[in-house]
Amino acid sequence: MPRLEARPAPSPLMGYLAPVLALGLTVVFGTLLFLALGKSPVAGLRVFFVTPLETLRGWSEVGLKMVPLLLCALGLAICYRSNVWNIGAEGQFVVGGIAAGGVALLAGADAPRAYFVIVLAGGIVGGLAWAGVTAFLRDRFNANEILVSLMLTYVGGLLLIYLVNGPWKDPKGFNFPYSKTFDAAAMVPRLFPGTRLTWGIVLAVVVLAAVWLFLARSKAGFRLAVAGHAPLAARFAGFSAREGIWLSLLLCGALAGLAGALEVAGPLGQLTPQISPGYGFAAIIVAWLGRLHPGGCVFAAFVMALIYIGGELSQSRLGLPAAITGVFQGMLLLALLTADTFIHYRVRWR
Amino acid sequence: MTAPAGTPRLALRGISKRYPGVLANDNVSLSVAPGEIHGLIGENGAGKSTLMKIVYGAVRPDAGEVLWDGAPLPAHSPAQARRAGIGMVFQHFSLFDTLTVAENVLLALPGVTDRAGLARDIEAMGEHYGLPVNAAQHVYSLSVGERQRVEIIRCLLQKPRLLIMDEPTSVLTPQAVERLFATLRQLASEGVSILYISHKLEEVRALCSRATVLRGGRVTGTCDPRQESVASLSRMMIGAEPPRATGAARQPGAALLEIDRLTMPPLERTGKALDAVSLTVRAGEVVGIAGVSGNGQGELLALISGEDRRAPPQSVRLAGAPVGGSGVVARRAHGLAFVPEERLGRGAVPVLGLHLNTLLTHDAGLTRGGLISASAIVALAASIIARFDVRTAGPTAAAKSLSGGNLQKFIVGREVVKQPRVFVVAQPTWGVDVGAAARIRQELVALADAGSAVLVVSEELDELFEICDALHVIAGGRLSARIPVAQASVERIGALMGGGAETEGAHA
Numbered sequence: 001m002p003r004l005e006a007r008p009a010p011s012p013l014m015g016y017l018a019p020v021l022a023l024g025l026t027v028v029f030g031t032l033l034f035l036a037l038g039k040s041p042v043a044g045l046r047v048f049f050v051t052p053l054e055t056l057r058g059w060s061e062v063g064l065k066m067v068p069l070l071l072c073a074l075g076l077a078i079c080y081r082s083n084v085w086n087i088g089a090e091g092q093f094v095v096g097g098i099a100a101g102g103v104a105l106l107a108g109a110d111a112p113r114a115y116f117v118i119v120l121a122g123g124i125v126g127g128l129a130w131a132g133v134t135a136f137l138r139d140r141f142n143a144n145e146i147l148v149s150l151m152l153t154y155v156g157g158l159l160l161i162y163l164v165n166g167p168w169k170d171p172k173g174f175n176f177p178y179s180k181t182f183d184a185a186a187m188v189p190r191l192f193p194g195t196r197l198t199w200g201i202v203l204a205v206v207v208l209a210a211v212w213l214f215l216a217r218s219k220a221g222f223r224l225a226v227a228g229h230a231p232l233a234a235r236f237a238g239f240s241a242r243e244g245i246w247l248s249l250l251l252c253g254a255l256a257g258l259a260g261a262l263e264v265a266g267p268l269g270q271l272t273p274q275i276s277p278g279y280g281f282a283a284i285i286v287a288w289l290g291r292l293h294p295g296g297c298v299f300a301a302f303v304m305a306l307i308y309i310g311g312e313l314s315q316s317r318l319g320l321p322a323a324i325t326g327v328f329q330g331m332l333l334l335a336l337l338t339a340d341t342f343i344h345y346r347v348r349w350r
Numbered sequence: 351m352t353a354p355a356g357t358p359r360l361a362l363r364g365i366s367k368r369y370p371g372v373l374a375n376d377n378v379s380l381s382v383a384p385g386e387i388h389g390l391i392g393e394n395g396a397g398k399s400t401l402m403k404i405v406y407g408a409v410r411p412d413a414g415e416v417l418w419d420g421a422p423l424p425a426h427s428p429a430q431a432r433r434a435g436i437g438m439v440f441q442h443f444s445l446f447d448t449l450t451v452a453e454n455v456l457l458a459l460p461g462v463t464d465r466a467g468l469a470r471d472i473e474a475m476g477e478h479y480g481l482p483v484n485a486a487q488h489v490y491s492l493s494v495g496e497r498q499r500v501e502i503i504r505c506l507l508q509k510p511r512l513l514i515m516d517e518p519t520s521v522l523t524p525q526a527v528e529r530l531f532a533t534l535r536q537l538a539s540e541g542v543s544i545l546y547i548s549h550k551l552e553e554v555r556a557l558c559s560r561a562t563v564l565r566g567g568r569v570t571g572t573c574d575p576r577q578e579s580v581a582s583l584s585r586m587m588i589g590a591e592p593p594r595a596t597g598a599a600r601q602p603g604a605a606l607l608e609i610d611r612l613t614m615p616p617l618e619r620t621g622k623a624l625d626a627v628s629l630t631v632r633a634g635e636v637v638g639i640a641g642v643s644g645n646g647q648g649e650l651l652a653l654i655s656g657e658d659r660r661a662p663p664q665s666v667r668l669a670g671a672p673v674g675g676s677g678v679v680a681r682r683a684h685g686l687a688f689v690p691e692e693r694l695g696r697g698a699v700p701v702l703g704l705h706l707n708t709l710l711t712h713d714a715g716l717t718r719g720g721l722i723s724a725s726a727i728v729a730l731a732a733s734i735i736a737r738f739d740v741r742t743a744g745p746t747a748a749a750k751s752l753s754g755g756n757l758q759k760f761i762v763g764r765e766v767v768k769q770p771r772v773f774v775v776a777q778p779t780w781g782v783d784v785g786a787a788a789r790i791r792q793e794l795v796a797l798a799d800a801g802s803a804v805l806v807v808s809e810e811l812d813e814l815f816e817i818c819d820a821l822h823v824i825a826g827g828r829l830s831a832r833i834p835v836a837q838a839s840v841e842r843i844g845a846l847m848g849g850g851a852e853t854e855g856a857h858a
Contacts, residue, residue: 008369217721222709225702232696235657236688237710238678 004345011343018339019289019296023303025335030328039318047317048310048328058309060195064267065305067204068093068276070297071259072283074211075252077292081215082248083228088134088149089256090280091156092127096257097264098160099126101179101271104186104264105168111185119186120203120261127257128250130156135249139242145249153280161273168271179271188266200262207255212294224248256280277308277325285333307332357420359384359543360405360436360512365414367400374400375411376567382512387534387544389554389561389575392587393783397567398547402514405545406438407431437510439501439518447490447620451483455504475503479533490620494644495526502533512543519553523642524811524844531557551575551583563587588784602819603633606685606803607654607772608667612674614649617658622646622827624653629822629829631772631803636794638818639807639829640843646827647776647807648691654774654805655688656681668772682711685771689761691780691807693754697761700750704742705731707749708764730767738763739789755782759790766793773797776807791817811840823847 027045034044052058072089079086100123107115133152137143161177170180188198215221227234227244234241264275286304290296311325358381367375374397382388392398403409405416407426416423418434426434445454452469462468469485476483481499489497498518505513515534519527534544534557548554554561555575563571563586571586612627624646631637641647652658653674654666661674668684690696698707705727709716716726731745738759742752749757758778765773778794779787795817798804808814814821814835821838823830823846830846 213721217724219709219717219720219722222706222722226699226710229701230695230699232692233699233710236655236678236690236696238656238682 002347002349004341005348007344007346014343015340016291018336018343019291019300021339022289022332022335025339026328026332029331029335033327033331037320039320044314044318047313048306051313051317052306052309057195060192060197061309062302062305063197063201065308066298066301067200068259068263068279069283069286069304070204070301071207071255071262072252072280073286073290073297073301074207074294075255076283076287077290077294077297078211078215078224079248079252080287081228081292082224082244083231084138084245084248085146086131086134086149086249086252087146087284088131088153088280089252089283090276090278091149091153092130092253092256093260093263093276093280094153094156094160095130096123096127096253096260097275098156098163098260098271099123099129099257100261101168101182101264104182105179107183107186109183111183113185113189115183115185116188116265119182119265120188120258123257123259123261123265124254125257127253127255127260129253130257131249131253132246135246138249139245145245160271160275164271164273170270177273181270182265186265187269188262196267198262198266200266203258203262207258208294208298211255215294220247256283282308282329285329285336289332289336303332304329358382358417359386359419360545361417361420362401362405363415363417365401365404365411365416367397367404367409367411369400373567375404378414378564378567378569380562380569380572382543382545384511384543385538385541386560387538387546387558389558390545390547390564391549391551391554391561391575391583392564393549396564396587398564399516400567401564402438402516402545402547405431406436406514432508432510435509435511436514437505437508437512438514438516439498439505440516445489445497445500448488450486450488451492451500452485454489454500455485455507458504459507471507472503475506479503479506479536480529481533494642495522498522498530506537510542512545513537514545514547516547517549518546519548519550523847524840525848527553549587551580551587554583555580584784600634600799600819602635603801604669605630605632605667606669607631607774607805608670609650609654610665610667612650612653612661612665614653614658614660616649617652617660621649624649625826625828627824627827627829629805629832631805633771633801633803634798635819636798636804636806636817637832638814638821639805639824640811640814640821641807641809641824641847643809645824646829647824649827650824650829651688651690651774651776651807655686655690687711687765687768687770687773689765689773689775689778691776693757693761694750698749698757701748703731703746703748704735704740704752704760705745707731707760708734711764712768734760734763734767737767738793755786758782759786762790762793766797769797769800770802772803772805774805774807777809778806779808779810779813787813811843815840 030045031041034041052062072093076086076089100119103122104119130152134145134149137148138145164177164179168179170178188200191197191199191201223239224244224247226237226239227241231241259279260275264271268275282304286297286300289300289303307328308325311328314320314324315322361381363379365375365378378401390398400409404411407428407430423434452465452472455472456462456465456468472483472485476499481503483496483499483503518530522530538544546558558575561573561575562569565587575583609627609629612624614624616623622645627650639647653661656676656678659675659677663672663674666674668681668686671684673681673684694700708727708730709722712730716723728745734740735742735745740760741756752760762775762778775794778790782790791813794804794806806814806818818835821833821835821843823843825847
């Protein structure tokens with residue numbers, strides 16, 4: 001019987017190489033998958049890793065997908081570093097989108113061009129409030145944040161479905177469950193003409209730098225890290241455990257809410273029942289693939305964006321089912337977890 | 351006893367075991383005759399525990415062989431070791447708190463189904479060896495000494511022919527140690543071999559007829575400890591005689607730390623309630639709290655440090671200021687510094703560098719506008735490392751990369767450089783090598799010389815007698831009256847540690 005034995009000193013270098021290794025394994029399993037489906041692996045992998053990057057428009061689409069993934073992953077990285085297991089970024093994204101959409105729908109035709117700033121602020125507040133529910137229940141009643149944040153994700157999703165089927169449904173929308181399309185002033189401006197990329201990506205870069213600084217250099221970030229690594233040391237030092245819960249969840253909620261706002265007031269332009277193709281969940285993979293480090297999250301968000309776009313392209317170009325995106329995400333996560341396991345443990349044959 | 355006469359019961363030949371970065375055992379040989387009590391002595395980290403795990407089958411040696419009655423024991427497991435007749439009582443107990451004594455014993459005896467009979471056997475065995483226990487009692491309600499009895503009885507019921515005792519007295523009062531020794535001598539007279547692991551030289555001299563000394567994984571001597579002095583054994587063990595801290599005569603000043611009739615239920619169900627604890631530490635004195643661990647020390651320390659802030663404000667005072675309900679940071683502002691018993695994970699964050707670990711208790715001058723000044727924390731860590739002779743790769747080395755003694759020097763140093771008005775330290779030299787321990791004790795005394803109030807909680811009576819001006823004893827959550835060291839004796843302190851009379855409740 002083989003069994004796992006903890007390694008006395010896990011290699012830090014391998015810790016950083018694991019995401020690359022996981023990506024390599026995903027390519028290997030992807031090849032096998034395409035073969036099993038009777039498709040050419042070369043054509044299949046090309047659709048995932050080359051085609052999206054052949055044109056400027058392709059790059060802009062990758063950037064467009066990276067923004068929500070990166071923002072959610074940065075927030076989650078803060079949570080996980082603080083030992084707060086928020087897996088509800090999806091819900092915080094959706095409620096952020098709802099709040100932003102609500103603000104956007106209030107804009108009149110004569111709203112000033114800067115109105116979109118209020119829309120984004122609405123999204124931040126929405127995500128923050130949704131994460132705040134989890135923080136409150138954890139802080140006040142010691143409720144498990146994994147369960148609460150996950151369940152609130154479904155509540156948020158149902159709230160969105162109710163709104164677009166009910167009060168916010170476009171009266172001229174032929175009974176489709178969509179809101180009105182937002183006025184131009186509520187929309188985040190495009191960065192370049194001819195692409196769908198918005199100023200959201202610039203905002204994401206600013207957030208990236210801020211989160212980096214927060215985690216690496218700020219005393220508050222240090223307090224979160226201590227709470228995450230050694231809760232007893234945090235108590236010994238006099239750092240508040242409640243601060244860690246509230247601060248990390250609210251920051252994550254704000255970032256996920258901002259991501260939701262950028263999505264509905266960006267490429268979508270209206271509320272629909274599906275404002276997120278699972279960005280908040282995929283961002284969990286992004287955060288771990290990026291080793292909970294802001295720089296690593298950029299790399300991981302890029303890979304994840306390719307998988308999203310590759311998944312869409314392989315439906316049209318190769319006739320594969322939409323599930324291919326989820327399959328690739330799953331293979332990546334599994335490969336990463338496997339690599340991490342073998343970094344911390346070795347197999348002993350008995 | 352099938353082996354011919356004169357064959358040792360256990361013989362180790364050339365045992366070596368290497369762990370990454372350390373040679374734990376280097377060509378170690380020793381033998382134990384039937385009915386012999388054999389001491390295995392050495393400092394923490396000398397390789398004693400590794401060697402015993404090899405005998406017990408929990409660790410496989412890289413080289414060498416284990417002979418049992420003259421025949422090699424093949425690569426084995428703890429289960430096989432137990433079947434062969436090797437029993438081990440561990441330093442840290444391996445009992446389930448929520449089960450009864452009988453249930454705990456039952457788990458170690460596969461095949462036994464007669465519970466009532468087992469309970470009778472347990473109590474009969476206890477009677478025979480002077481280890482009284484109640485088989486129906488739940489383990490969580492037992493004292494540490496009683497738990498050890500259960501461990502020993504559990505071993506004895508397996509009819510061992512070799513009993514390994516790993517630092518058995520570290521949790522016992524002096525009187526309980528005497529009772530344990532009587533039991534061990536009785537067992538030896540019945541033919542059981544005993545391997546007695548300790549770093550307490552007096553005990554080995556009192557109990558063992560032969561001893562093997564380990565230093566740095568190697569055997570540095572085999573002797574009859576009864577023919578040796580503590581000084582000669584200690585030379586074999588550490589290569590030098592331990593230095594001692596000496597303090598100048600001091601005049602105690604104002605009361606800086608006062609605990610006033612503090613009564614408090616424990617935070618956790620398994621904790622100890624404190625019962626009307628009062629104590630005063632003045633400027634310029636070192637006060638010690640002796641006691642077997644688990645008698646309320648941890649609870650009292652958390653109430654002093656501010657990690658537990660349920661105390662009525664007036665019941666904890668720092669330089670006269672009521673702080674019972676204040677947090678850690680507020681108490682630090684009143685001049686309190688605290689070194690907890692657990693270094694890794696509480697006193698320091700294992701994965702973070704020493705420079706970042708300074709931020710746990712230092713703040714002034716290290717941050718600007720909420721941002722940490724990297725140069726300032728590195729400089730602070732470097733100065734602590736230099737002043738306290740901390741052996742480390744550098745100020746940014748992770749706390750977990752340091753040996754226990756060096757990390758303790760760093761943590762104590764981190765607090766001492768602040769020149770705290772009140773310094774509270776738990777088990778200051780636990781697991782620290784002799785040289786570093788002496789250094790730490792000197793720092794504590796120097797702090798008192800400079801006018802601080804120092805409170806030391808320790809299990810090591812020798813240490814407390816060496817550095818303290820006065821002692822209290824904690825037992826069962828009650829604190830004894832203050833005893834000037836000049837009037838204290840090991841016997842008197844030992845009686846109090848066992849929960850004897852002389853505890854004094856409220857005194858203002």
